[in-house]
Amino acid sequence: MGWGGWQGRTGWAALVWLSLLPAAQSQYLKTSKDELVVEKYYEVQKAGTKDLENLIGEHVGCPSALPTYLRTTTAACYPYLNEKYNPQDGVLLEAEFKPFADIDQYSVEEPRSEDYQVGLLLDPCQQLSYDCCVNTYGTAEYGALPADTSTETLYNTKRRVPKRPLAGSDGILENFDSVIKYDHTVVELEASRRADDAKLVDDECIGVEDPYPYCQGYRLRNQMFPIFPNCTDNNQTVYANSTCQDVNGKYSDHCVQLGYSQTALAVMCGGEFSDNEHCGTFFEVHMPNGSPYNDETYVINEVRLEQTNASGFNTTTLPLFYGVDGNVPDSDGYTRVLCNYEENRLREGSMVFVKASAPKCCCPQIYSDKDYQGHFFCPRNAEQSFVVDGYEGGPFANSVLGTLAEQMENDIDVDTYPYCPVTEEHEDVMMCSKVTNLQTEVATTDEVEPWSSARLISEDVYTSSGVYAGNSKMRGNRFYTEPCPNIYLRNGSDAKSNMYTSDALRGSYKKTCPYFDSCATPAVGVECNSSAAGDAFDTEFTFAGFVGKVTYVPKDPADDEFVVQYKVSFNDGRTEYDFAEADLVLEKEDFNYEVWWVERTRYNYIVRKKKPFRVVAPECTFDRVNDQYLPFALIDENGEALDSVSSSEYSPTDDWEGTQNMR
Numbered sequence: 001m002g003w004g005g006w007q008g009r010t011g012w013a014a015l016v017w018l019s020l021l022p023a024a025q026s027q028y029l030k031t032s033k034d035e036l037v038v039e040k041y042y043e044v045q046k047a048g049t050k051d052l053e054n055l056i057g058e059h060v061g062c063p064s065a066l067p068t069y070l071r072t073t074t075a076a077c078y079p080y081l082n083e084k085y086n087p088q089d090g091v092l093l094e095a096e097f098k099p100f101a102d103i104d105q106y107s108v109e110e111p112r113s114e115d116y117q118v119g120l121l122l123d124p125c126q127q128l129s130y131d132c133c134v135n136t137y138g139t140a141e142y143g144a145l146p147a148d149t150s151t152e153t154l155y156n157t158k159r160r161v162p163k164r165p166l167a168g169s170d171g172i173l174e175n176f177d178s179v180i181k182y183d184h185t186v187v188e189l190e191a192s193r194r195a196d197d198a199k200l201v202d203d204e205c206i207g208v209e210d211p212y213p214y215c216q217g218y219r220l221r222n223q224m225f226p227i228f229p230n231c232t233d234n235n236q237t238v239y240a241n242s243t244c245q246d247v248n249g250k251y252s253d254h255c256v257q258l259g260y261s262q263t264a265l266a267v268m269c270g271g272e273f274s275d276n277e278h279c280g281t282f283f284e285v286h287m288p289n290g291s292p293y294n295d296e297t298y299v300i301n302e303v304r305l306e307q308t309n310a311s312g313f314n315t316t317t318l319p320l321f322y323g324v325d326g327n328v329p330d331s332d333g334y335t336r337v338l339c340n341y342e343e344n345r346l347r348e349g350s351m352v353f354v355k356a357s358a359p360k361c362c363c364p365q366i367y368s369d370k371d372y373q374g375h376f377f378c379p380r381n382a383e384q385s386f387v388v389d390g391y392e393g394g395p396f397a398n399s400v401l402g403t404l405a406e407q408m409e410n411d412i413d414v415d416t417y418p419y420c421p422v423t424e425e426h427e428d429v430m431m432c433s434k435v436t437n438l439q440t441e442v443a444t445t446d447e448v449e450p451w452s453s454a455r456l457i458s459e460d461v462y463t464s465s466g467v468y469a470g471n472s473k474m475r476g477n478r479f480y481t482e483p484c485p486n487i488y489l490r491n492g493s494d495a496k497s498n499m500y501t502s503d504a505l506r507g508s509y510k511k512t513c514p515y516f517d518s519c520a521t522p523a524v525g526v527e528c529n530s531s532a533a534g535d536a537f538d539t540e541f542t543f544a545g546f547v548g549k550v551t552y553v554p555k556d557p558a559d560d561e562f563v564v565q566y567k568v569s570f571n572d573g574r575t576e577y578d579f580a581e582a583d584l585v586l587e588k589e590d591f592n593y594e595v596w597w598v599e600r601t602r603y604n605y606i607v608r609k610k611k612p613f614r615v616v617a618p619e620c621t622f623d624r625v626n627d628q629y630l631p632f633a634l635i636d637e638n639g640e641a642l643d644s645v646s647s648s649e650y651s652p653t654d655d656w657e658g659t660q661n662m663r
Contacts, residue, residue, distance in 0.1 A: 121259035130245035138231020143167030322632035361513035484518035
């Protein structure tokens with residue numbers, strides 16, 4: 001949405017905010033005695049209220065810090081009373097604390113562009129005045145290099161989802177494949193806000209990119225122009241050991257300037273909830289996929305948004321201490337700040353690239369709109385699924401109708417052939433589309449149409465398929481979907497005995513498939529069964545070339561890297577599949593932290609945007625106790641980062657399982 005729609009969005013956001021105010025009156029609290037988070041209170045009947053209050057106060061104690069309007073009700077003093085209460089005489093027969101489930105759950109709901117937009121820029125005034133991004137238009141542009149082919153070269157595996165690396169901060173325009181914005185849209189070089197490269201004489205340059213990428217001819221080199229426009233994103237070069245200035249020019253240590261914009265009113269809270277940690281808009285620092293010391297949801301640091309609206313971008317300062325108390329010296333007098341963190345170990349939460357050595361399976365032919373037959377995956381979340389090599393849904397569907405937008409999209413998709421049944425949330429199903437064969441022996445000529453009272457799914461399907469057009473014997477049959485049949489072991493004395501096949505497979509194969517019961521694995525070097533053009537054929541399926549997240553590592557991994565002992569998910573943990581370490585290689589990103597734009601409500605945390613950035617300095621402190629780097633640098637009283645430490649004060653989380661180094 002353009003800035004011209006600001007006024008209309010302001011009114012809409014104000015309405016939403018007013019509707020939220022009454023809900024804040026039942027804000028949960030955290031008692032000092034039991035440390036239980038209370039989300040809602042038991043509504044006690046009027047009879048016996050005073051006696052019940054006294055009884056509760058005697059056994060539990062009513063927190064004195066409660067707001068007055070809560071202390072005057074029985075519900076304020078005791079969470080989750082049992083139903084064993086006699087309203088006639090006001091006697092509490094049995095009462096006990098019942099902890100409420102953790103409500104600090106994140107849900108990612110990025111706004112649609114037609115509703116409103118949010119924007120984040122890291123260190124937008126790095127080379128300019130501290131106020132260069134105050135009430136100013138800005139945008140993030142990045143130089144995109146040609147698609148990454150390193151994995152194909154190193155592991156003989158082509159990426160199924162292309163990875164387009166971004167150019168470094170010193171990249172030149174001549175080497176860019178294109179310039180892209182933060183939303184991945186391509187910007188023509190002529191329309192880019194970046195200045196043209198400067199041209200310099202360099203005696204070392206022999207020709208184009210010879211011997212250096214910046215060489216553009218004989219004794220000619222290009223160099224990035226040193227001056228950038230206002231509000232320019234510098235998320236690739238964040239220095240956590242430097243100072244920054246706030247909107248008033250005041251300096252602070254170990255921080256970075258953060259530019260933000262939103263074409264709607266930001267959620268803010270007032271009155272007694274103005275400082276409530278469960279109410280308002282926050283910018284939070286997280287580590288993607290976490291570390292051995294903290295998971296991804298751990299809030300490394302945060303800053304509250306204090307401005308309801310802004311014209312263009314405005315700025316705030318984001319602390320870069322590791323932990324909201326990272327600026328408080330530990331027992332040895334050290335503070336903690338973000339660092340140039342990078343992992344080289346496989347653990348739960350690691351992103352991995354699947355190599356060509358991963359198992360290959362032969363499955364029923366893949367579904368085609370040409371003849372409306374073949375296999376496809378369910379569930380099929382139209383909002384989140386993506387199509388790769390003809391596959392979508394199933395292992396690649398992140399969730400099952402989690403948001404309203406997904407449910408609305410499903411209302412349309414549910415009537416789209418091929419049909420998906422309702423599946424369990426943690427289940428991927430391979431479905432097969434087939435056509436009925438209801439001809440009888442009587443129907444031996446084209447003049448006879450058996451089952452003429454039945455029809456195909458629609459005349460459009462019958463006509464557009466082309467396969468059945470002109471064959472009147474097929475008219476009256478229907479396309480339908482059902483789970484693909486499981487494989488079975490063939491018996492007999494021929495060459496195909498003791499091999500696996502099914503009613504939906506053309507070929508017979510040596511082993512079962514580790515992924516799906518409807519597929520089988522061929523012998524090494526054997527291709528899936530195929531036939532002449534136009535006939536059905538078995539389709540090869542493999543996860544090789546995909547990137548997934550490790551969801552399980554054994555406590556004591558076997559030394560043999562070919563042992564299947566790891567689990568990987570391709571849909572953020574909804575389902576998972578087994579792999580050997582030899583089939584996986586650690587996938588490293590160009591960034592090591594993220595800023596999350598979070599709206600905190602009384603029910604959950606809504607993430608409106610995730611902005612990656614890379615801290616390039618200082619280097620992390622090595623943990624000699626656990627033989628790995630800490631995800632932060634320990635800073636001494638002189639402001640210097642420690643190279644290593646032997647303190648047991650910092651240890652991996654209890655649920656972390658260490659593994660071997662990646663090969």
